[in-house]
Amino acid sequence: MATAFLGPRGTFSEEAALLHAGRAGRVEADGAEPALIAFASFPALTAAVETGLATDALLPIENSIEGAVSATLDLLIHETPLKIAAEVALPVRHFLVTAPGATLADLRIVTSHPQAFGQCRRFLERCLPEAEQVAALSTAAAVQAVAGGDDRARAAIGTARAAELYGGSILAHDIQDTRANLTRFVVLAPEDAAPTGDDKTSLAFTVRANVPGALHAVFTYLAEAGIQMTKAESRPTKGWLGEYVFLVDIEGHRTDPAVARTLERMREKCAVLQVFGSYPRFPVESLRELVDRPMPLP
Amino acid sequence: MATAFLGPRGTFSEEAALLHAGRAGRVEADGAEPALIAFASFPALTAAVETGLATDALLPIENSIEGAVSATLDLLIHETPLKIAAEVALPVRHFLVTAPGATLADLRIVTSHPQAFGQCRRFLERCLPEAEQVAALSTAAAVQAVAGGDDRARAAIGTARAAELYGGSILAHDIQDTRANLTRFVVLAPEDAAPTGDDKTSLAFTVRANVPGALHAVFTYLAEAGIQMTKAESRPTKGWLGEYVFLVDIEGHRTDPAVARTLERMREKCAVLQVFGSYPRFPVESLRELVDRPMPLP
Structure with missing residues (x-):
């Protein structure tokens, strides 16, 4: 029972993997942390599960500021047969970390991944305007x-x-400019999850080029069944400019009668329809309170 | 009359800027190349036009393999008041370039941007399996x-x-793995273009959160008016996870009666509706022949 994540240890991916393992009830008998295995690339994560090195793998799929993580979407569309079995979301929180005993007045240099400098610009301008910024490979x-x-x-x-x-x-804690900076991760496994009554289903489809309004028909089927979309994105098919794979998340489990019927109707209008899996919905709204209020130190 | 582009000289952006200037009829009287100005960042390109340093600016907006260029979409959504006044598309063609007189047998090192190594993997494996690959900042x-x-x-x-x-x-020419690797660029200017009878219009919208099926209604209006979409993408609003700005390109000019009427209907269902501009459609299909056949050296 080990979850593969994008290393090294100490990244947001490891935090998300720990959150997933905790939610899945994977606590070791001796209270030790659940087993996680760090890998260096996205394809390594899916390969680890496909070959049995790991039980499941956690990959970032979207961020509320940066948008979709294309590498994960393209793995799902083009490469891996794995299914989405769970999701977790996490606020991106940045901390100013020093050697023990250092104070603000001591600091001359700040080091991090360049993206973190961008996300903490206001704090750095206000509190460390003179400090030199030195790039690192990861936070x-x-x-x-x-x-x-x-x-x-x-x-x-x-x-x-x-x-x-x-x-x-x-x-210092929560030095990021924007509190509503959230990343959603998906957990990939050989099988998706059983229905719980509060589920989501992730789909990808392309519409038949010669059927006018096929995309509109697909959205009509969802609307007629009263099925809400919680995500709508597109990726290139990689075939030709202007041809897209549409990726939508819908409410409900693929075995729910209304969802199953709608997927059947969609199949007639779609050139390809992939069901990436059904899984329990993560309560993203529960993070709003955490993000809106000053957060205590962990 | 100068077009701003993402430098340095010799990039695909410069090729696209030359193509745009040629299509716009900007040939200097003495046969010299049209005036182009290189800038180092996307925000510098829009700032150059907003302040009169350049007449217009050319930015990549999507690639048929990599997908949307998020930085350009986010500039249009959040930052610049400039309009899309034209579009051009270009196949990504890679060439093996040496000092004069070198032959294949001489080569020990290949240097380029890491993305170009990825796009020419098959050629490198077959023809230069022993050569060391050294990364450069740009092609x-x-x-x-x-x-x-x-x-x-x-x-x-x-x-x-x-x-x-x-x-x-x-x-060697056309050493890229995939021929259908095309990049589309938009030209931003203070005003969009007059109708030509073969135009496109680029839009961005968010739907009112409390109107169920608002997204479906928007697609219904387009379908009822017989207006085809040529692009459909989304970006995060940057407000909260799962809230999106939808970006669609439609056929027709914003002053065409059917398009104008549909935009009015859409406004009722959208929290925000931005019209990025109407401009002549670039004949992407004309590139298919170029991409499908062996290409002569320029």
Whole structure:
């Protein structure tokens, strides 16, 4: 029972994998952390599950600021036979981490992944306007380098998890500009999940090129069945410019009679219809309170 | 009359800017090339037009393999008041460029942008299996470094335009794996274009959260008016996970009566409706022949 995630340890992916394992009730008998295995690339994650190295794999699929994670969508569309068996969502929280004992007045250098600098621009401008910004390969690598050393002039931007893993001190929390910065992850496994009564189903389809209004027909079927969409995106088919694979998430389980009937109707209008799986809906709305209010340190 | 493009010179963006200037009839009196100005970032391109440094700016908006160019979509949605006044599309063609006089047997090192290595994987595996791959900041920079030197052991992957600009020799052409690798660019200007009878209109909208089936209603209005969509994408609103801005391209000019009437109907169902502009349709289908057949050297 091990979940594969995009390493190194101390990344948001590891936090999400721990959240998933906790929700799935995977607590080791001795209270130890559930088994996670870090891999270095997205294709390695799916390969690990396909070959039995891991039970399931957690991949980021969309972020509320950056949008879709194309690499994950393309793996689902073109490469892996794995199904979506669960989802989790997590607010992106950045922490200012130092070697133990450092204070704000000591800091001369801030190191992190360049994307983290962009997401913490306001904090850096206000609180560390003179500090030099040095790029690192990942937020986890930045925290590891700073936390393990004794250079009090140096801080890293990263996760609370990385600070904990590598022994750093948290000098400031939630230094990101936008609180509504959330990432949704999907958990891929050989089979999707059984119905729970509060489920989602992820689909991808292409419409027959010669059927005018086929896309409209598909949306009409969903509307007639009263099925709400919770996501609507597109990716290129990679065949020709202007040809798309549409990816939608709908409410309900694929075995619900209304959903099953609508999928049958859609099949007539679609050149290809892939069902990526049905799985319990993650209560994203529960994160709103967490994101709207000042957050305590973990 | 100058077009701003994403530099340096010798990139696909410069090729597209030359194609646009030629189509717009901008040939200098002395036969010289039309005036182009290179900028280093997407926001610099729109700022150049907004402040009068350039007449218009050319930005990539989608690629048939990689998908949407999020940075351009987000500029249109959130930042610039500029309109789309034209579009051009271009096949991505890669060339193996050397210093004059080099032969295949001489080559030990190939340099280019890492994305170009990925797009030419099959050629490299077959024809240069022993060559070391060295990363460069852009295909143009790789070609400049190789073409200007006298190191016959070194080749670059880049555009024919870069080989011409920097004096390199083209040893092999169309070494990309996929021929249907096309990029579409939009031209942003203070005003969009007048009707020509063969136009497209680009829109972005969000639907009112409390109107069930609002997205379906929007597609119904388009279908009832017989208006075809040529693109359908989404971007996050950046407000909350699962809230999207939908971006669609439709056939017709915004001043066509059927289009104008449909836009009015859509406005009632949309929280926000942005019209990015109407402009002459680029004949993408004319590229199919170019892409399907062996291409002569330029």
